[in-house]
Amino acid sequence: MADELVQVPAREARAVRVASGGRFRVIDVEGGQVVDLFAFAADDVGEYASAEHTRIWVNRLFPRVGEAFVTNRRRPILWLERDDSPGVHDMLCAACDPTRYRLLGVGGWHASCQENLQGAMAALGHDRVEIPQPINLFMNIPVRDGGELGWEPAPTRAGDSVTLRAETDCIVVVSACPQDIVPINHNNPTPIAVELL
Amino acid sequence: MADELVQVPAREARAVRVASGGRFRVIDVEGGQVVDLFAFAADDVGEYASAEHTRIWVNRLFPRVGEAFVTNRRRPILWLERDDSPGVHDMLCAACDPTRYRLLGVGGWHASCQENLQGAMAALGHDRVEIPQPINLFMNIPVRDGGELGWEPAPTRAGDSVTLRAETDCIVVVSACPQDIVPINHNNPTPIAVELL
Numbered sequence: 001m002a003d004e005l006v007q008v009p010a011r012e013a014r015a016v017r018v019a020s021g022g023r024f025r026v027i028d029v030e031g032g033q034v035v036d037l038f039a040f041a042a043d044d045v046g047e048y049a050s051a052e053h054t055r056i057w058v059n060r061l062f063p064r065v066g067e068a069f070v071t072n073r074r075r076p077i078l079w080l081e082r083d084d085s086p087g088v089h090d091m092l093c094a095a096c097d098p099t100r101y102r103l104l105g106v107g108g109w110h111a112s113c114q115e116n117l118q119g120a121m122a123a124l125g126h127d128r129v130e131i132p133q134p135i136n137l138f139m140n141i142p143v144r145d146g147g148e149l150g151w152e153p154a155p156t157r158a159g160d161s162v163t164l165r166a167e168t169d170c171i172v173v174v175s176a177c178p179q180d181i182v183p184i185n186h187n188n189p190t191p192i193a194v195e196l197l
Numbered sequence: 198m199a200d201e202l203v204q205v206p207a208r209e210a211r212a213v214r215v216a217s218g219g220r221f222r223v224i225d226v227e228g229g230q231v232v233d234l235f236a237f238a239a240d241d242v243g244e245y246a247s248a249e250h251t252r253i254w255v256n257r258l259f260p261r262v263g264e265a266f267v268t269n270r271r272r273p274i275l276w277l278e279r280d281d282s283p284g285v286h287d288m289l290c291a292a293c294d295p296t297r298y299r300l301l302g303v304g305g306w307h308a309s310c311q312e313n314l315q316g317a318m319a320a321l322g323h324d325r326v327e328i329p330q331p332i333n334l335f336m337n338i339p340v341r342d343g344g345e346l347g348w349e350p351a352p353t354r355a356g357d358s359v360t361l362r363a364e365t366d367c368i369v370v371v372s373a374c375p376q377d378i379v380p381i382n383h384n385n386p387t388p389i390a391v392e393l394l
Contacts, residue, residue: 051330052248052330053291055289055346056297056346059345059346061289061340061346072291073296074294074300092249093249093252094253094269099270099271100253130327143344146257148256148257149252149256149258
């Protein structure tokens with residue numbers, strides 16, 4: 001079977017089902033684009049990839065290649081198998097949401113990773129899910145002296161990617177972050193793609 | 198009315214209701230003790246103090262005095278009014294739970310901040326709550342070069358405290374962390390106290 005490529009238009013999200021052992025590549029198609037990635041256990045979406053449990057599991061702010069993301073029940077759910085990007089990722093920042101954009105001064109509706117997640121999960125019959133802290137691939141949030149956070153543009157180039165492997169059957173939601181007020185996406189949200197390997 | 202002092206025995210937790218505008222002091226009675234603190238909106242426990250939203254709100258890993266902890270709906274819920282401690286706190290690490298102790302090699306049951314939280318909330322009629330990333334007062338988790346996390350003993354001395362003010366009616370759960378395998382509590386969990394001001 002040919003590999004399947006799921007195109008995720010700028011500012012949108014897609015959900016993909018990945019079976020235990022399945023591998024997938026998240027691709028920054030044009031470069032400079034943040035991906036908010038969420039992973040839920042397929043048989044119980046109350047179990048999901050958890051930033052605060054993963055930090056303890058790997059003893060660092062973000063896993064290295066060969067390490068796992070674990071769930072809120074401390075079970076590996078995704079393995080970071082390969083990183084063909086500058087290796088700059090974030091697991092400190094909440095998904096953007098309608099309130100975030102209102103607070104940033106946006107008047108009307110603005111697409112957000114939270115609504116993207118909710119829409120993608122609702123389409124699979126999960127109308128109400130907890131909103132986990134996302135795995136923010138390619139997001140450049142340096143931790144400066146004294147714990148101050150920076151908001152820097154994603155350093156990726158076109159075609160950069162991260163390859164993940166599922167430890168368990170899961171639903172992965174991938175959102176092409178619509179943030180265009182702070183410069184994490186160079187103020188120009190672009191598409192991403194997910195290649196199921 | 199005299200100030201009320203709530204004693205929290207070592208390895209246990211207590212819930213306190215704090216009205217909007219109410220102030221309380223969390224006291225490390227003997228020193229060297231981590232406190233896992235959770236805050237839920239009293240009228241909807243689906244809204245709670247959120248580490249990942251607070252980091253964005255204050256642009257740093259932990260609020261400074263005068264700054265707020267915000268909820269998963271990006272509303273201030275607690276203000277860090279005063280810090281009479283070395284000022285070392287954590288908001289990166291999940292609450293300890295039964296699985297954490299099993300993974301650390303503990304054979305039988307071990308008290309945990311997660312079960313403490315669940316018990317305290319159940320006693321108030323909230324049988325099922327999301328387990329938020331806690332506000333870990335006095336917890337010493339340095340972020341080293343490359344994002345590595347340290348696990349250091351709490352640097353507090355007897356009587357050190359933090360004073361918080363509620364922005365909204367809330368339920369605050371305070372757990373005297375039972376962790377005695379990794380050295381964050383000097384391998385000797387001790388009591389804490391909450392003074393309602």
